[in-house]
Amino acid sequence: MRNKISAPVPWRRSIEGWTDTLRAAGLSAQTIKSRRYKMVHLSTLLMPSGPKDVTTEQIVQVFARQQWKPETRKAYRNTISSFFRWLHKSGRRSDDPSLDVPRVKKPHAHPRPCPDRYIAAAMEMATPSERLMIRLGAECGLRRGEIARVHSDDVVADSAGRSLIVRGKGDKQRIVPLPDDLADIIMDARGYLFPGRFGGHVEESYIGDHISRLLPDGYAAHTLRHRFATTAYAATHDLFVVAELLGHESVETTEHYVAMPDGRLREATTAVRLDV
Structure with missing residues (x-):
């Protein structure tokens, strides 16, 4: 879990006000927690400037010094844009210094479905609880956090x-449709399928750590989701159905989860081969 950090004094009231608007908009507690963490972290990096006097140049310098992965950089950029857009629209600041912060182009990774042989080997080593985690990822296409919250x-x-x-x-x-035996197991839990030690459910990192430990290097929980997407598309040839099952708003996102079956690729190259 992340170490809890507090916002510097000059930033506290503004961050709390912004956080209240996220709650008012109906965002989930997990989303609010994640965005607030990022904004608090940014505020510590931007000190000694406060929210009313920080400049675009200072924000750019902070982003330039961080060794973030593209997806992390994009998330921080979206967070600071949300914060200063609220600060500007609420009249607490006459301008928005985040407008000219360079946009982050997140590279699209190629699909990486976990091979069934690796999943089978993981199931052999897994505890009963870990087998359920794997099945929910590979058979139902759930994300780590979604697996953690199954009730x-x-x-x-x-x-x-x-x-x-x-x-x-x-x-x-x-x-998402469930296999009958998996539905029985979830219902028999009479609460969270993966309860936390002190109430509620486990953290998504708990799910990720357990699955990663069982799979070979280079494969993690998200590759089970890629396996689900690839297999579901092979069965239906319908990206819209797969997008619905994955919870994607756009099929363009789904395309990056679906690996073309090897057989179809081979059929295509065989069809165009010259007869010489």
Whole structure:
């Protein structure tokens, strides 16, 4: 877990005011916690300047000094933009110094579905609880945080069987069909499937650490989600269906999760081969 840090005094009231607007907008507690952490961290890096006198140049210098991965850099850029946009619109500042901070282009990684042979080997070594984590990733396409939050009350029945209400990013919900035996296990939990030591559910990092420990280097929980996407697309040939199951708003995002089956690639190259 992250070490808890406090915002410097000059920043505290502004950060709390901004955080209140995130709550008023109905963002999930986890999203608010993550954004607040990033803004507090940025405020410590921007000291001794306060929110009303920090400049675009100072913000750019802070970003230039950080050795962040592209996705982390993008998340921090979005956070500081949200904060200063609120500060400007609320009349607490006459300008928005984040407007000219360079935008971050996040590179799209290639799909990396975890091979079934690695999943089978992991299942052999896993505890019963870890096997459930793996199945929810590989068979249902859940993210780490979504696996951590699985609750017996989220299992619902329809005419075709039982499904899971998945609470994803931004507290957006989607429905994912469940295998019967997995639905039984979740319902039998009578609460969180992975309860925390002091109430509630485990952290998403707990799920990620357990899955990563069981898979070979280079494969982690998210590669189970890629496996789900690739397998689901191979069965349906419908990106819209796969996007719905993954909780993606755009099929363009889903395309980066789906690896083209090796057989189809080989068929394509065989078809264009010259007969000489």
